[in-house]
Amino acid sequence: MRYRTDYSPALLADTPRIMDIGTWRLHYQAYARRERDARAPVLLLGGAFQSFRSFAAEVDELLAGHPLILLDLPSQGGNLQLAPELGLEQLADLIAAFAEQLQLPPLMPIGLSYGSALAALFAARHPQRCARLLLAGITAFGRPGARLMLEEGLALLAEGRVGEFAQGALSGLLNPLHLDDTGVAPVFRKALLRQLQRLSPAEVERYRQNSRRLLDFQGFRRHPQCPTLVLAGEHDHFTQPWEHAHFAAACAQAECAVVQRADHLAQFERREACAALYRPFLGARALPRRSPGSMVLPRERLLGLEKRCEPRLAPRQRQALLRHASGQQWPVELSELGFFGGRLQGDLPAELPWRGWQLLTGALPPLHLLPLRRDGQGLAFVFPHTGAEASQALAELTRPVALAAVACA
Template sequence: MRYRTDYSAALLACPPDVIEIAGWHLHYQAYSTHQCDTRAPVLMLGGAFQSFRSFAAEVDELLVEHPVILLDLPSQGGNLQLAPELGLEQLADLIAGFAEQLQLPPVMPIGLSYGSALAALFAVRHPQRCARLLLAGVTAFARPGARRLLEEGLALLDDGRNGEFAQGALTGLLNPLQLQDTGVAPVFRKALLRQIQRLSAAEVERYRQNSRRLLAFGGFSAHPQCPTLVLAGEHDHFTQPWEHAHFAAACTKADCVLIHHADHLAQFEQREACSALYRPFLSERPLPLRSPGSTPLASEQLLQLEKRCEPRHTPRQCQAWLQHADGQQWAVELSELGFFGGRLQGDLPRDLPLRGWQLSYADLPNQALLPLRHDDQGLAFVFPHTDAEASLALAERIYPAPLPAAACA
């Protein structure tokens, strides 16, 4: 491997280097302080809607102590090659092929969101090629609510309802109830919404394929054995803190740290708190016992975290109507209600369609609803939050302090 030594953030927008493995194109950029560097490189694997330019600050900081490689596999980042036949496991194997072809020493992947699944699988399937592993936004996708939201997003895209898809995806990435705590500026939120709304046809197809890979993934039959650091945003309701903690508990040598004032995009929202942890971890130094902006979880806490990201209350007014797109409706009673979902009781048919539901409650705009479980306890459901005005009205009803209008816009 020959590294570039002239790094600047502007170079991240330049055409990448490309290698081919069995007909698949892998895009990368590689930087170091000297061309022939035998140290373990940091390997950046991003999530949906991220490109090399997303990591300008991280590359600049990491280069002080490490070579840095940014990698886009087929259908990832700026790599437009479609690969519907490849599963997550085959993509993880391509990372190993990349390392072999470029004769890299064992690498240190940083996997974020979608990239976390690829990085973790690479570490499991090719342990001799993985020195250390850092994950954030762990996408194991075993939680029924997360799967239903992902499936609904794909269905909306298939229906051509891209605006509703974008609104729901944005709510998954940025917790609208915690914008003041996470410090997400309205201008950033609106810019991200516009980016998702304006996905090209090719970008939409890549998103479909990547989401289908996650849904088809059967889960981890084994977990990483190398030193692993898992970072969880305390307000992440899409890949929740308890899921990060359970993943860390299953690893051989893992630490899990809760990042305060952060949600699914912890590494961007609380950059200093995250870098204060990954700098020593990647350099094989002990993690600080106390670090501003984060709390390490003790091993006995990993399987004890709360599995609900918000409190659910019995509303003062319980009566509501559940309506289906075919015209049928049922009188129901809400036993639990939160911004992200709830539970209701009613004389409902046992086999409910998966889509086409709306909840009519009090004086609120109708809320789109996705059924999860229907049993003796009633119907558990999640809100996909595909309508900004309806979401804002719901939030203002549930929480005493109204959210700013930008929260759900």
């Protein structure tokens, strides 16, 4: 492997190197302090809407101590090649083929969001090629509520309702209840919303394929064996802290840290807190037990984290109407109401369609909801937050309460 030694942030927008593996095309850039470097390289794998430029801070931070490789697999980042026939496992195998073709030493992948699933599968399926593994926003997608929201997003895109899709996706990535905590600037939220609203047909198809891969994924048959660090945003509702902790517990040599005052984009919202952990980890040094802005969880606590991210509250106005797009409506009683979902009781049909529902309650605008599950306690539901006005009104109603833990649908 020959690394570039003239790194500057502007180069991240340059045309990448291209490697063909069979019919598949991989894009990459590689940097180091010296052209030939036999040390284990850090491999950066981004999320659904990230490009190489998203990693400018990480490259600046890590280049002094490690060679760095940025990689876009088909349908990822700046790589526009579509690959509907490839599952997550096959994409992870392409990482191994990439490493083999370049005769790289064992890698140290950093996988963020969608990239975390690819990095974790690569480590699990090719243990001899992975030295250390760092994951944030781990997307295993076993939680029913998360899967339902992803399905709803795909349905909205299929119907051409990109604005509603964008609003719902934004609420998943940036927790509206904790914007003051996470410090996300309004201008950043608006820019991300515009990016989601302006997806081209090709970008919509890439998103559809990547989401379908996550939904089709049957789970990890085996977990990484190498030293692993899992970072969870304290307020991440999209991939919740307890899910990160459970994944870490299943790994042979994993530690899990909660990054305080952060949500799904922890590595961007709390860069220094994250860097204070991945610097020693990638350098094979012990993590600090106390570090500003984060908390490393004792291993005995990994399976005991609270599975609720907002309180289950009995609303002041319990009487409501549940209305379907067919024109029918039913009186219901709300037993729980939170920003992300709730529970109600009523004399409802035995079989409920999963789309087309609105909840009419109090002075709030109509709230779109998705039925989640039905049991002896009533109907549990989630809010997809596809309408900005209704979402904001509900946030204002629920935000004042101190959030100890939420109904994790």
